[in-house]
Amino acid sequence: xxxxxxxxxxxxxxxxxxxxxxxxxxxxxxxxxxxxxxxxxxxxxxxxxxxxxxxxxxxxxxxxxxxxxxxxxxxxxxxxxxxxxxxxxxxxxxxxxxxxxxxxxxxxxxxxxxxxxxxxxxxxxxxxxxxxxxxxxxxxxxxxxxxxxxxxxxxxxxxxxxxxxxxxxxxxxxxxxxxxxxxxxxxxxxx
Amino acid sequence: xxxxxxxxxxxxxxxxxxxxxxxxxxxxxxxxxxxxxxxxxxxxxxxxxxxxxxxxxxxxxxxxxxxxxxxxxxxxxxxxxxxxxxxxxxxxxxxxxxxxxxxxxxxxxxxxxxxxxxxxxxxxxxxxxxxxxxxxxxxxxxxxxxxxxxxxxxxxxxxxxxxxxxxxxxxxxxxxxxxxxxxxxxxxxxx
Numbered sequence: 547x548x549x550x551x552x553x554x555x556x557x558x559x560x561x562x563x564x565x566x567x568x569x570x571x572x573x574x575x576x577x578x579x580x581x582x583x584x585x586x587x588x589x590x591x592x593x594x595x596x597x598x599x600x601x602x603x604x605x606x607x608x609x610x611x612x613x614x615x616x617x618x619x620x621x622x623x624x625x626x627x628x629x630x631x632x633x634x635x636x637x638x639x640x641x642x643x644x645x646x647x648x649x650x651x652x653x654x655x656x657x658x659x660x661x662x663x664x665x666x667x668x669x670x671x672x673x674x675x676x677x678x679x680x681x682x683x684x685x686x687x688x689x690x691x692x693x694x695x696x697x698x699x700x701x702x703x704x705x706x707x708x709x710x711x712x713x714x715x716x717x718x719x720x721x722x723x724x725x726x727x728x729x730x731x732x733x734x735x736x737x
Numbered sequence: 738x739x740x741x742x743x744x745x746x747x748x749x750x751x752x753x754x755x756x757x758x759x760x761x762x763x764x765x766x767x768x769x770x771x772x773x774x775x776x777x778x779x780x781x782x783x784x785x786x787x788x789x790x791x792x793x794x795x796x797x798x799x800x801x802x803x804x805x806x807x808x809x810x811x812x813x814x815x816x817x818x819x820x821x822x823x824x825x826x827x828x829x830x831x832x833x834x835x836x837x838x839x840x841x842x843x844x845x846x847x848x849x850x851x852x853x854x855x856x857x858x859x860x861x862x863x864x865x866x867x868x869x870x871x872x873x874x875x876x877x878x879x880x881x882x883x884x885x886x887x888x889x890x891x892x893x894x895x896x897x898x899x900x901x902x903x904x905x906x907x908x909x910x911x912x913x914x915x916x917x918x919x920x921x922x923x924x925x926x927x928x
Contacts, residue, residue: 575814575850578807605795609803609813616807617767622800623766659766 547587547721551735553580558668560727564702572699584610584721585617588667588697591719597667597694599623601660601686603642603653603678604605610699611669618667623659625685627651638688655685662690673698673720676707683716695719702727703736710733713716738778738912741890742778742926743911744771748844753917755893763862764892767800775801775912776808779858779888782910788858788885790814792851794833794844794869808865809858814850816876829879833872844872851880864889864911867898874907886910893918894927 559567571577600622602611608624615622628651637654644651660666668682679696686693693716701708701720704727712718723736750758763766791813793802799815806813819842828845835842851857859873870887877884884907892899892911895918903909914927 569847569850571812571851574817574847575812576803578803578810579810581803582807605799605815605817608796608799609815612767612769612772612800612803613807616773616804617765619770621762621766621768624796624800626765626796656760656765659760 547584548578549583552579552723554700554722554724554733560729560732561645562729564727566672566700566702566724566733568671568700572605572610577612578609581610581613582617584699585614587721588614588719589617592695592697595694595717596665599660599664599666599691600669601625601655601666601682602669603627603682606672607670610671614667614669614697622669623655625653625655625682627653628672628707635735638685640681640684640688643675643677653681653685655689657689659688660689660691661724664689664691665694666691667694668696669698670696671699672702673700673708673718674702674705676711677706679711679718683711700724738775740771740774744768745891745913745915745924749924751920751923753920755918755920755923757863757891757893757915759862759891763801764797769800769804772801772804773808775890776805778912779805779910780808783858783886785817786885786908787856790851790855790857790882791860792816792846792857792862792873794818794873795820797863798861801862805858805860805888813860814846816844816846816873818844829876831872831875831879834866834868844876846876846880848880851882852878853881855882856885857882858885859887860889861887862890863893863894864891864899864902864909865893867896867902870898870902870909874902876906891915 636657641653696719698720703723748761827848886908889911895916
């Protein structure tokens with residue numbers, strides 16, 4: 547998606563250690579108009595695919611997912627990174643290793659929010675090694691629901707997550723696929 | 738706002754210990770259409786007030802804030818609960834005690850995202866003892882920015898936070914103000 551690629555070129559920053567910082571428009575600071583355009587693009591890509599629920603993971607996926615839910619006209623569920631006192635009843639849970647934060651989290655969703663028969667579009671800001679997406683796929687399947695597909699803003703296509711998950715038959719639509727990146731030369735996208 | 742009050746009556750659940758669970762439409766599962774209607778109501782309430790930035794705090798405020806940003810046509814910044822490796826440079830920071838989670842968090846925003854001259858609308862899902870809102874007001878003022886007001890979904894008006902903050906001159910617009918709640922008899926709103 548040219549709009550997102552242009553924005554990454556203009557405002558993204560490549561840090562040493564393989565970190566692509568997009569905090570000016572996608573994470574710490576979010577541009578809701580950009581998110582709306584991204585959501586419309588996913589709506590176009592997933593035309594004809596049944597989706598009745600959006601799933602994301604806290605925290606940085608939530609803003610994108612809320613606007614995707616608005617455009618798709620369905621509720622948005624987010625997986626939480628630890629058990630808190632206002633989650634009651636049973637939960638689906640899985641383990642996700644966070645590349646960014648260097649920690650392993652237990653990730654949970656209340657069972658009432660993912661049900662058999664749900665057609666779930668999984669939304670996230672980044673796909674790199676695939677751990678978060680695999681965790682969310684696991685949650686959907688534990689619930690007996692179906693993965694309609696994944697809607698990813700930025701895929702680090704030089705890391706194996708995206709291809710591994712596509713090989714399992716899950717459709718993954720990433721709006722910007724980074725082929726290579728470097729603090730000196732910037733970001734190069736998959737053509 | 739009747740739409741939100743009706744939803745709380747229909748789908749909210751009062752748990753022992755003063756917890757109002759609204760996970761079916763406001764937290765773990767979010768209803769983006771409801772959020773859009775709420776955002777339009779805040780837009781109406783704050784008509785004529787200059788707002789160029791939305792500030793919220795992770796995680797459950799982010800979905801609402803993203804859609805408020807869409808309706809107000811401005812970027813959305815969220816305060817994070819701990820320092821992570823992808824926040825570089827200076828940050829504004831404050832301490833917030835979480836009622837729900839029973840913990841004290843250091844809350845940070847990158848300095849680049851709050852600047853002198855910003856007119857900030859602070860968005861959150863709940864206002865009870867006011868700790869999160871006070872923390873966000875503190876972040877805005879550290880940055881030399883102005884608080885345009887606060888946009889709160891649900892205020893527990895029987896707790897002191899809202900009145901304390903209004904007394905300091907900050908405008909607080911809560912769309913549902915809970916006067917009393919009880920696991921047996923449910924929720925009663927301020928008339």
